[in-house]
Every structure is written in C-alpha cells, then in structure tokens.
Amino acid sequence: MRIDISQQVILPLLGAACVLVIWSIVSVSVAPDLPSPGRTWRESQRYVLEPFFKDGEMNQGIGRLAFYSLVRVGKGFALALAIGTPIGFLLGLSRRFHQSFDPIVQFMRPISPLAWLPLGLVIFQKSEPAAIFTIALCAMWPTVINTAVGVRSISPDYLNVGRVLKLSRFKTLTRIVIPATLPYVFTGYRLSLGLAWLVIVAAEMLTGTPGVGGFLWQEYNSLVYSHIILSVITIGAIGFVLDRLMGLVEARVRID
Template sequence: MTSSLRFRAAVVSIVLLAAFLGIWHLATRSTGAVGNMSPEYAKLMGLTATQGKSAMPGPLDVGAKLWEHLRQPFYDNGPNDKGLGIQLGYSIARVGFGYLLAVIVAIPLGFLIGMSPLISRALDPFIQVLKPISPLAWMPLALYTIKDSSISAIFVIFICSVWPMLLNTAFGVAAVRKEWINVARTLEVGTVRRAFTVILPAAAPTILTGMRISIGIAWLVIVAAEMLVGGTGIGYFVWNEWNNLSITNVIIAILMIGIVGMLLDQILARFTRMVTFPE
C-alpha cells in the first residue's frame, strides 16, 4: 500500500515537473523572424530581437549550460571565471567553518544554561536582544574589526547559526526528565559522567533539531553574505552572473543552492534519526 502510494506520488511529481518545463519552454521559445532589419543590427541584438525569443532562457538553454558546468565543475580561469564546483566549495567551506565554530560555542554554553537556572536567567536578556539581529547587520562591524572579508563571512555564519543551537540545547538539557536524573543521582554518578551518559543522550534529539535549523539558516545567509563580501562563493557567483546579465547562470546557481541546501538538511535529518529514541 505504501509502495504504491510512493509510486503514485513519484508519477505526480514527474508530471508536475514535465508540465512546468513544458510551460517554461513554450513561454520562452522563439516565435520566428520579426520584421526586417539590417543584418548588422540583427547581429548586434541577437535572437531576442530577430527571432522573437524571450530574454528569459528556456529550459533547453539552462540544460545545455548546466551540462557544460557539470562537465567542468572545477575550472579556474581567474578571479571572475571559476567553475561552479569551486564556487560551491567555497560556500560550503565557509558554512562549515562558521557552523563548526557555532557548535563548539553553542552546545557547551547551552548545557550550562540548561543546567544552571542562575546562568540561564543572567544570560537571557543578552540572548533575547542578540537573537533577532539580522546576521548581515553584523557584517560592517565584522569587516571593520576582522579586516578580512572571508573571515567576516564565516563570522556572520557563526552568529546566525549559534542561536537555534544554543536555545535548543538549553531547552533540551533543562527538559531532561527528572526521573532519569534521579536514577543517575541514586547511582552516585558524578556530574561529568551524568552529563555524558544521561543528559546528552536525553537531550540529543532536541539538540540535533536545533542544529538542523541552524544549518538551514546558515545556508540561507551565506548567499547574501557572499553577495556582500564578493570574491568567491556561490552567492558571489549569482551576483557576478547578474552583472554579466547571464540569467541562465543565475538560474543554474539558484538550482544548485537549493540542491546543496537540501543535502545539508538531509544529512542533519539522518543524524537526528540516529539519536532519536522511542519511548
């Protein structure tokens, strides 16, 4: 029953995709020669003017270009012409560094907040004020203090992914069932061992949920951050191709951002499933 449902869902998905591509193709195709014009003018203007082709690339253009990119993902022809793989690699590396830094800070600090009501209350006003700040608002400050655009981008990733992890860790740790803590207490389990053998496994699903939210936000923010700092990365690529008026490349970049974001989310989802326990 479930497999047939899955099969039917796949069929509907494919039909929807085909319909979307079909409509896209029809809407952007050439409509034939329009009027007479001097060949020189026509050459200057390209297909848009001569064949009535839309300025928006069609699915075939995008497909051809995508194939070109996929065949050579790692070429490097100087600062403004690098392969899609290199650009994505830069973005993923920045997200990875910033995110890792956030994990190192947020999880121990979240533990502390979750375990100590005093620290929880003391830090609460700071967290409440810092949390709603758009990560990009930190960018000028980061550029001024760090004086390195690449590290500034990493800092922005750090600051945006730290909050969901921090709050989820604190919540997960504070919400560990009292009876499990009591089991550890009656067994004279020390604080450190208790943290690792009872609190961490009990809070792990909540912590991982926070980490999953964070990776999503980090991937959203990196594109915007790289548009600002420039140089490398998929965000910079999008902006650069916009400046080149290559809508085809912009569309490809959008698709790639979506796919990488999905993969990152799936990886975290898998980790979450690994630590989730049935009750």
C-alpha cells in the same frame, strides 16, 4: 511497494515537470528576459559538464564554486556548534545563567546576517574571516535554543536516579543529561546547518568572494540571467542534500 515507488519517485518527477512547464510559460508570455529551461541549459552546460574548470577567479565551474562555499559553511558551522552547544547546556542547567543571558540570546537572535557582516569586516578587515564570523553568529541560535529546551525537558526521575546512585556532576552530565538531550541537540544542528547555508550565499554576494553567492551576484551585474538560474538551482540542490544528510543523522540519534 508500488505505492512507495510512486510517492518517492514518480510524484516528485511530476512536480518538477510542472515547475518546468510553468517556467517555460512565464519566460515566453510574462518575462521575456527570463531564460527558458532550454536556453538556461545551453548557456550553462559548461559549468555543469565541466564543474571544476577555472578560467579566472570568478569564472569557474559550478562544482568548484560550490566547494568554496561549502568550505566556508563547514568552518562557520563548526564554530557555531562549538560555541552554541555549551551555551545551550548552561542555559538549561543553570537558572542564574538563564536569567542573565537568555535576554541577550533573544535580543541577538533575530538580527539579520546583513547587519553582522559589515561588523565582521570592521573587526577582521578581510572578507573570509568576516563571512565565517557571520555564519557562526547567525547559525548558532537554533543549537543554543534546542539544546536548552532539551535539557529542561529531561524527566526529573532521571535526575533523581542519578542522586540515588550518588553520581558526580560530571557523570550525571555525561550519563544522563547529554544522552537524554541528544535528539534536541541534533534538531538544533540541522536547523543551524540550514541557516549557515543561507547566510553564506548572502555573505558571498555582499563581499564578492568566489563561491556560489559571489558568482550569482557577478552574473546579475553582467546581465547573464541563465547563470543566475544555475546558481539558484545549485543553492537549492546543495541545501536539499545537506538537510537530508543531517536528517538521517538526526533520525539515527533518535532511534539510538
């Protein structure tokens, strides 16, 4: 029990303390323009202690800005799953579909969100739908690939049982294929969520829309470096929480 407490609480706190010490040393000796931890807190505490205040479109509490970003991520992530999951099943189930569209998937998968966002702006003429379009297009590929791999990894014995029981295609899909593939699918969902959070920060920085990314870019242009650090910490903290939550769901699916 004591070992578990040490590993889960004390060691992470020691790691955080080391980061703060290194940060302080760098701000004093290497990069004088970099705010120290103390200065960062003094200049940013209102955004943390009053997380939902609003004095203007971009001058808002960090909680309100994070909420804007999370709403966009939620919409783009849901769209990515709605498109990516069926494509993944089709790639895994149909050899012809795989031969026809797998090259397209592999071609589009490595394209940067910085390339898709301008195209989204051309198509939709507004930053909000363009950001959601970019999130969905960039975040769907882990779901597509993991779902397809999961379908192809199903033991032939399971499918043979379905044939012996004379199950219809629909029942084979719902009773054999989907349950056997779920662990792979949720691993893809977890990776897709992480990508969606990465993409929204870049999208907000480029479009200047209210959110953590837009706030970060505004404060960079205003040379308020402590707020840049606040934004970076917020991005990392939210990404960490999202990953842990999806990890719990993934672990539950694997156990079931």
